Amino acid sequence: MKLSDLAVAALRAAIGDRLQLGDAIRNQHGSSEAHFPVMPPDAVAFPRTTEEVAALVRICGEYDLPIVPYGAGTSLEGQVAAVAGGLCIDLSEMNAIVTVHAEDLDCTVQAGVTREQLNEYLRDMGLFFPIDPGANATIGGMAATRASGTNAVRYGTMREAILSLTAVMPDGRIVRTARRARKSAAGYDLTRLLIGSEGTLGVITEVTLRLHGIPETISSAVCAFDTLKGAVDTVILAIQIGVPVARIEFVDEVQIAAINAYAKMDLAVKPTLFFEFHGSAASVAEQVQTVGEIAAGNGGGAFEWSNLPEERSRLWKARHQAYYAGLALRPGSTGWATDVCVPISRLAECIVETRADLDAVAIPTPIVGHVGDGNFHVLFVLDPDNPEEAAQAERLNARLVERALAMDGTCTGEHGIGLGKQQWLVEEHGEGVDVMRAIKQALDPRGLFNPGKIFSRP
Amino acid sequence: MKLSDLAVAALRAAIGDRLQLGDAIRNQHGSSEAHFPVMPPDAVAFPRTTEEVAALVRICGEYDLPIVPYGAGTSLEGQVAAVAGGLCIDLSEMNAIVTVHAEDLDCTVQAGVTREQLNEYLRDMGLFFPIDPGANATIGGMAATRASGTNAVRYGTMREAILSLTAVMPDGRIVRTARRARKSAAGYDLTRLLIGSEGTLGVITEVTLRLHGIPETISSAVCAFDTLKGAVDTVILAIQIGVPVARIEFVDEVQIAAINAYAKMDLAVKPTLFFEFHGSAASVAEQVQTVGEIAAGNGGGAFEWSNLPEERSRLWKARHQAYYAGLALRPGSTGWATDVCVPISRLAECIVETRADLDAVAIPTPIVGHVGDGNFHVLFVLDPDNPEEAAQAERLNARLVERALAMDGTCTGEHGIGLGKQQWLVEEHGEGVDVMRAIKQALDPRGLFNPGKIFSRP
Numbered sequence: 001m002k003l004s005d006l007a008v009a010a011l012r013a014a015i016g017d018r019l020q021l022g023d024a025i026r027n028q029h030g031s032s033e034a035h036f037p038v039m040p041p042d043a044v045a046f047p048r049t050t051e052e053v054a055a056l057v058r059i060c061g062e063y064d065l066p067i068v069p070y071g072a073g074t075s076l077e078g079q080v081a082a083v084a085g086g087l088c089i090d091l092s093e094m095n096a097i098v099t100v101h102a103e104d105l106d107c108t109v110q111a112g113v114t115r116e117q118l119n120e121y122l123r124d125m126g127l128f129f130p131i132d133p134g135a136n137a138t139i140g141g142m143a144a145t146r147a148s149g150t151n152a153v154r155y156g157t158m159r160e161a162i163l164s165l166t167a168v169m170p171d172g173r174i175v176r177t178a179r180r181a182r183k184s185a186a187g188y189d190l191t192r193l194l195i196g197s198e199g200t201l202g203v204i205t206e207v208t209l210r211l212h213g214i215p216e217t218i219s220s221a222v223c224a225f226d227t228l229k230g231a232v233d234t235v236i237l238a239i240q241i242g243v244p245v246a247r248i249e250f251v252d253e254v255q256i257a258a259i260n261a262y263a264k265m266d267l268a269v270k271p272t273l274f275f276e277f278h279g280s281a282a283s284v285a286e287q288v289q290t291v292g293e294i295a296a297g298n299g300g301g302a303f304e305w306s307n308l309p310e311e312r313s314r315l316w317k318a319r320h321q322a323y324y325a326g327l328a329l330r331p332g333s334t335g336w337a338t339d340v341c342v343p344i345s346r347l348a349e350c351i352v353e354t355r356a357d358l359d360a361v362a363i364p365t366p367i368v369g370h371v372g373d374g375n376f377h378v379l380f381v382l383d384p385d386n387p388e389e390a391a392q393a394e395r396l397n398a399r400l401v402e403r404a405l406a407m408d409g410t411c412t413g414e415h416g417i418g419l420g421k422q423q424w425l426v427e428e429h430g431e432g433v434d435v436m437r438a439i440k441q442a443l444d445p446r447g448l449f450n451p452g453k454i455f456s457r458p
Numbered sequence: 459m460k461l462s463d464l465a466v467a468a469l470r471a472a473i474g475d476r477l478q479l480g481d482a483i484r485n486q487h488g489s490s491e492a493h494f495p496v497m498p499p500d501a502v503a504f505p506r507t508t509e510e511v512a513a514l515v516r517i518c519g520e521y522d523l524p525i526v527p528y529g530a531g532t533s534l535e536g537q538v539a540a541v542a543g544g545l546c547i548d549l550s551e552m553n554a555i556v557t558v559h560a561e562d563l564d565c566t567v568q569a570g571v572t573r574e575q576l577n578e579y580l581r582d583m584g585l586f587f588p589i590d591p592g593a594n595a596t597i598g599g600m601a602a603t604r605a606s607g608t609n610a611v612r613y614g615t616m617r618e619a620i621l622s623l624t625a626v627m628p629d630g631r632i633v634r635t636a637r638r639a640r641k642s643a644a645g646y647d648l649t650r651l652l653i654g655s656e657g658t659l660g661v662i663t664e665v666t667l668r669l670h671g672i673p674e675t676i677s678s679a680v681c682a683f684d685t686l687k688g689a690v691d692t693v694i695l696a697i698q699i700g701v702p703v704a705r706i707e708f709v710d711e712v713q714i715a716a717i718n719a720y721a722k723m724d725l726a727v728k729p730t731l732f733f734e735f736h737g738s739a740a741s742v743a744e745q746v747q748t749v750g751e752i753a754a755g756n757g758g759g760a761f762e763w764s765n766l767p768e769e770r771s772r773l774w775k776a777r778h779q780a781y782y783a784g785l786a787l788r789p790g791s792t793g794w795a796t797d798v799c800v801p802i803s804r805l806a807e808c809i810v811e812t813r814a815d816l817d818a819v820a821i822p823t824p825i826v827g828h829v830g831d832g833n834f835h836v837l838f839v840l841d842p843d844n845p846e847e848a849a850q851a852e853r854l855n856a857r858l859v860e861r862a863l864a865m866d867g868t869c870t871g872e873h874g875i876g877l878g879k880q881q882w883l884v885e886e887h888g889e890g891v892d893v894m895r896a897i898k899q900a901l902d903p904r905g906l907f908n909p910g911k912i913f914s915r916p
Contacts, residue, residue, distance in 0.1 A: 103698060103803040146643040157641050159650070160618060175890045181799040182831045183615050184868035185604040185654055187875055187883050187912055188894040192617070192650030196643055213700045240561060242671045244702075283741055341639040345561040373640045410642035417645055425645050432633045435901065436646045442900030443893065454645055 002085075003042045007063035011045060011087070014055040018046040018093070029070055029080065029088045033135070033323070035336040035382065035390075036078035036419060041068055041088035048093050050166055050174055050205040057203065058172040060087055066451050069199040071141025072114060074133075076337045077418025079145060079198050083452035089203055091140050097121050098206065106163055106180060108208045111140025118209075127211045130155035130246075133414065134320045140204045145416040146196030150319070153239070153372030154246040154278065157414070158195055161210050165194050167202035170444040180208060193439070198416055199450035201443050215246075215278035219288060220312045221303040223295050224270040228252065228355065230299035231271040232348040235371045237294045239344060243287050247276035248372040252355065255322055255366030255379075262325035263318040268301070273371075274319050275303075276312075322368045326379040329364045334384040338397045338420075340404035341375040341413025350407055351376060354400055361392050375413035417454045425454065460543075461500045465521035469503060469545070472513040476504040476551070487528055487538065487546045491593070491781070493794040493840065493848075494536035494877060499526055499546035506551050508624055508632055508663040515661065516630040518545055524909050527657040529599025530572060532591075534795045535876025537603060537656050541910035547661055549598050555579050556664065564621055564638060566666045569598025576667075585669045588613035588704075591872065592778045598662045603874040604654030608777070611697070611830030612704040612736065615872070616653055619668050623652050625660035628902040638666060651897070656874055657908035659901050673704075673736035677746060678770040679761040681753050682728040686710065686813065688757035689729040690806040693829045695752045697802060701745050705734035706830040710813065713780055713824035713837075720783030721776040726759070731829075732777050733761075734770075780826045784837040787822045792842040796855045796878075798862035799833040799871030808865055809834060812858055819850050833871035875912045883912065 003021075011019045020026075021043050030040030042065070047053045060067050066086030073080055082088060094110035097118065101107065102125050109118060116136045118129050131142060133149035141147075143165060148157035155161070164178035177190040194202055225231040235248050251259070251272045260267055275291065277284045292303055306312045318325075327335050342350045351367065358365040358378065369376025378400060380393040401411045401424045411417075411424035426433050437455060440447075461479075469477045478484075479501050488498030500523070505511045518525050524544025531538055540546060552568035555576065559565065560583050567576060574594045576587050591600060591607035599605075601623060606615035613619070622636035635648040652660055683689040693706050709717070709730045718725055733749065735742045750761055764770045776783075785793050800808045809825065816823040816836065827834025836858060838851040859869045859882045869875075869882035884891050895913060898905075 101801065101803060103694070104801040105698065106801070146647075148641055148643075152641065156618070159641075159647070160614075169893060173889045173892070175893055176888070177890060179863070179868045179886060180801045180866040181833075181862075181868040181871065182802070183606055183610065183617075183799055183833065183871050185606075185870045185872045185874040186868050186879065186886055187654070187891065188659075188897060189604075189617070189647075189650045189654055190887075190890055190893055192647045193897075196645070196647055201646075213698070215700070236561070240563065240671070242673070280744060282744055286738060286740055341641055343559065343562040343564070343638045344640070345559060375639075375641065404639075405637070408638040410637045410639040410644050412643045413639065413641050414643045416643040421644065428637060428644055429648075430634070431631045432635060432648055433645065434631070435627060435633055435648055438900045439646060439651075439897055442896045 004063060007065060010059045010063065011043065011056065014059060015045055015047055015052055020044045029090060030082050032073050032075055032078065032080050033335065034076045034078055035334050036081055039081035039083050041082035042085045044088045044090050046090050046093045050168065053089060053168045053203050053205050054172050054174050056087065056089060057168050060448060061172065066448050067203065068450050069144065069203045071112065071138030072136065074135035074137045075141065075145055075418065076415045077420040079416060079418040079453055081419060091138065094205060100125065102127060104180065105211045106208055107211055108206060109139050110206055111138060111204050113139050115139060115142065122211065126214050128214050129209055129211055131158055131161050139207050139209065143195050143204050143207050144197065144199050146414065148370065148414045150247045150249055150370055152370060153248055154244055155212065159192060162191060162195060162207055163210060164208040165191055165204050166206035167194055167204045169202045170449050196416065198418060198453050200440060200454050201449060217279060217281045217284040218312065219277045219284050220306045220315050221275045222267065222272060222315065223300045223303050224268040224272045226299035228271040228352055229348045231273050232351060232371060234273060234295045234298045234300060236344050236347065238291050239372055243290050245275060245287065245291065245372060246278040247274065249274040249319055250369040250371040250376065251319065251322065252367040254364065255326065255368050258325040258329050258366050259318050259322065262328045263321055265318055274315065322366065323379060326364065326366045326381050330381050330383065334382045336380040336382055336393050337377055337415065338400065339375060339377045339413050339415045340400055340409055340411060341373060342404050342407045342409030344374045346407040347371060347374050350403060353403060354378065357399055358396060361396065363389055363392060373413065419453065422455060462521060465523060468517045468521065469501065469514065472517060473503055473505055473510055478502045487548060488540050490531050490533055490536065490538050491793065492534045492536055493792050494539055497539035497541050499540035500543045502546045502548050504548050504551045508626065511547060511626045511661050511663050512630050512632050514545065514547060515626050518906060519630065524906050525661065526908050527602065527661045529570065529596030530594060532593035532595045533599065533603055533876065534873045535878040537874060537876040537911055539877060549596065552663060558583065560585060562638065563669045564666055565669055566664060567597050568664055569596060569662050571597050573597060573600065580669065584672050586672050587667055587669055589616055589619050597665050597667065601653050601662050601665050602655065602657050604872065606828065606872045608705045608707055608828055610828055611706055612702055613670065617650060620649060620653060620665055621668060622666040623649055623662050624664035625652055625662045627660045628907050654874065656876060656911050658898060658912050659907060675737060675739045675742040676770065677735045677742050678764040678773050679733045680725065680730060680773065681758045681761050682726040682730045684757035686729040686810055687806045689731050690809060690829060692731060692753045692756045692758060694802050694805065696749050697830055701748050703733060703745065703749065703830060704736040705732065707732040707777055708827040708829040708834065709777065709780065710825040712822065713784065713826050716783040716787050716824055717776050717780060720786045721779055723776055732773065780824065781837060784822065784824045784839050788839050788841065792840045794838040794840055794851050795835055795873065796858060797833060797835040797871050797873045798858055798867055798869060799831060800862050800865045800867030802832040804865040804867065805829060805832050808861060811861060812836065815857055816854060819854065821847055821850060831871065877911065880913060
């Protein structure tokens with residue numbers, strides 16, 4: 001598709017030189033950190049208000065232009081690829097923190113605010129926003145992909161963290177999905193419908209979030225285990241007996257070796273758990289003791305503690321760099337990250353079988369997991385010049401997803417469907433996908449909102 | 459509408475004598491505990507399986523019969539009224555607890571299982587299901603109305619408690635909305651779309667729920683305050699500093715007097731908080747101390763403790779009987795229960811203004827509230843032979859809802875829209891209601907699923 005001069009003129013009339021047509025910026029917006037080929041939009045817009053977004057949406061409707069919302073470009077299943085060209089709406093200039101209601105533990109931000117920016121802003125108020133997918137994603141992008149991450153075991157995912165959204169719908173209407181009350185039984189849950197819709201039903205422009213007080217005590221620890229099963233069983237038991245662990249992350253030995261090399265650390269190259277405990281001093285002490293006993297009973301070694309903020313930061317930075325550490329295992333490599341989520345009772349079995357499956361190929365495949373939720377990731381570290389490896393990754397990914405589905409799990413715990421998981425969406429949801437399509441058809445009958453994502457046929 | 463002989467024959471062919479046509483049973487199913495007039499269905503069906511429900515739905519489609527799903531009839535906004543006649547689908551014979559996965563802290567139940575039945579079943583396994591709207595509602599009904607109740611401040615509402623639903627959609631398709639994984643980013647959130655849809659989008663037939671371990675220590679207390687504001691400010695501060703209170707219920711002096719009379723108790727006739735604390739012994743002790751200090755600083759008297767299970771039961775039974783205790787203030791009266799929910803920073807102001815407003819009329823109007831969420835209820839205890847009182851209640855209810863909306867609250871925290879709150883749904887959601895209507899139209903184009911609820915015009 002090629003933008004007509006008329007369309008360009010109309011878009012320019014709406015946002016002036018914040019419409020960009022250059023190759024570099026289009027290519028940048030058509031790529032992500034994932035393994036998908038670059039699919040650039042025809043133009044990139046940088047609106048500053050919800051009303052500007054609505055104006056852009058109306059113009060795109062007039063000129064039949066597809067719309068791809070863009071946050072930080074950190075999605076992993078090709079959600080920002082402009083498969084049919086059209087207009088990329090980059091929300092990065094909508095980065096205002098609109099209001100913080102400290103007394104209500106909530107805030108409203110524009111969609112382009114990043115989670116690190118928000119937490120920086122909140123710190124002096126003694127508040128924080130817990131959802132942490134690793135990447136410094138935008139809040140709008142996190143909403144659109146139903147992101148979660150390391151803290152979800154305690155604080156939930158974007159599904160629970162969002163009180164209300166403002167979105168521009170495909171017909172240009174601006175909808176605020178809910179009030180600021182903590183709960184409501186008023187009508188259909190449009191908030192949850194938009195969360196995870198990956199830009200296919202609306203462009204999210206503002207988000208009202210639940211916040212939390214920074215805990216009185218935060219304590220982090222690392223514990224290496226003799227076996228993968230011992231580590232995972234420790235997680236399962238801790239969750240089952242209700243220890244309110246804030247973070248409980250599994251890192252397998254392949255990933256530990258990668259982290260040691262990348263972040264210059266000297267962690268034991270064993271299946272490892274990273275923990276974080278939040279609460280009062282007494283509560284944290286109690287959690288630590290309980291989890292320590294469970295770990296010891298499952299072949300866990302000594303806990304290596306980090307109570308100082310800078311040590312904790314170093315530890316979690318190492319964990320968050322898992323992706324880049326993985327890529328660094330093979331300079332020049334391309335990453336293909338996938339994730340599944342299973343009932344926690346099947347988690348050990350799922351990871352053990354997956355590890356065995358992966359070890360049969362030569363591709364480096366570190367595993368990390370938000371295992372308190374039953375969610376884990378495999379990173380295929382691919383040689384981009386070897387198409388055979390991509391084919392292997394595809395086959396192994398398929399086997400991983402089929403394994404998770406057979407365990408009554410989901411084909412993606414947090415990365416979303418995008419371009420990469422569409423066949424399994426159908427396998428997972430069956431006729432539910434027809435219901436999803438009917439909703440898509442009702443709200444976006446012309447299929448202009450992020451076409452080709454979630455389902456290729458609207 | 460009158461059922462044709464052909465329709466009756468088709469329905470009988472599907473479920474035999476579990477189709478009932480008698481006046482008594484129809485009238486019972488056309489009434490609820492609320493103040494709406496009896497609107498009986500033309501027939502009542504008692505299916506036993508999801509497949510039977512699907513068969514009934516297909517037959518109703520053939521004969522153009524409205525469908526009203528029915529759980530325990532405890533909804534408060536007229537959700538079960540058969541405004542257009544048709545078939546009431548009573549799910550009470552679908553009362554099997556299908557599976558409990560203790561290790562995953564989840565279970566799957568048929569929609570007609572009641573919350574008390576479920577907790578009775580779970581007790582010996584050391585598990586419980588926390589959502590507690592007071593009435594012994596069915597799990598399916600609680601899902602359909604997005605119920606919450608006394609424990610929501612700690613454990614969330616049905617929105618958070620449900621992992622997956624099985625529902626029969628208007629075209630007769632059976633859809634399971636999600637797998638058993640704790641989280642998923644796979645496609646639109648059909649689970650949350652059906653939760654709170656009040657039977658207008660599908661008949662919920664099975665529900666997979668998150669469970670919790672019964673806490674090691676449970677401690678309940680009652681504390682009377684000099685002022686309403688002191689009680690509410692205690693709640694606000696406890697929530698703000700993150701005390702994980704399991705229940706924190708406000709009961710105003712009108713309601714306390716009613717409870718004393720009804721349940722033969724001798725609570726001080728003052729604004730009162732009912733608390734429950736869950737956790738380890740040490741954690742509960744810490745919570746109690748913190749909240750005690752906050753209460754003392756806000757004019758709270760001594761905590762009256764109930765640590766023994768039977769004393770706790772007595773206390774919470776008294777709280778749960780608030781509705782009947784209210785009605786007993788005037789023998790022969792009709793109850794009209796309403797609820798709103800506001801940001802917690804506005805809660806004291808909202809209740810104080812409401813109390814003053816209510817005190818200007820002679821109708822007894824006890825207030826209770828799940829105030830940790832910012833949610834409270836007014837019960838109008840009406841003389842059914844005095845239409846003037848109904849008009850007064852209507853006016854006061856309107857003022858209450860307008861007040862809540864003006865505070866960025868919602869017109870209903872947990873009772874739903876049903877017949878009673880439709881005008882405020884529009885005020886609260888604006889064009890969002892058009893989006894809801896578009897979804898309704900897409901999934902139920904003939905408007906047969908619980909017609910007249912949530913919005914009168916599909």
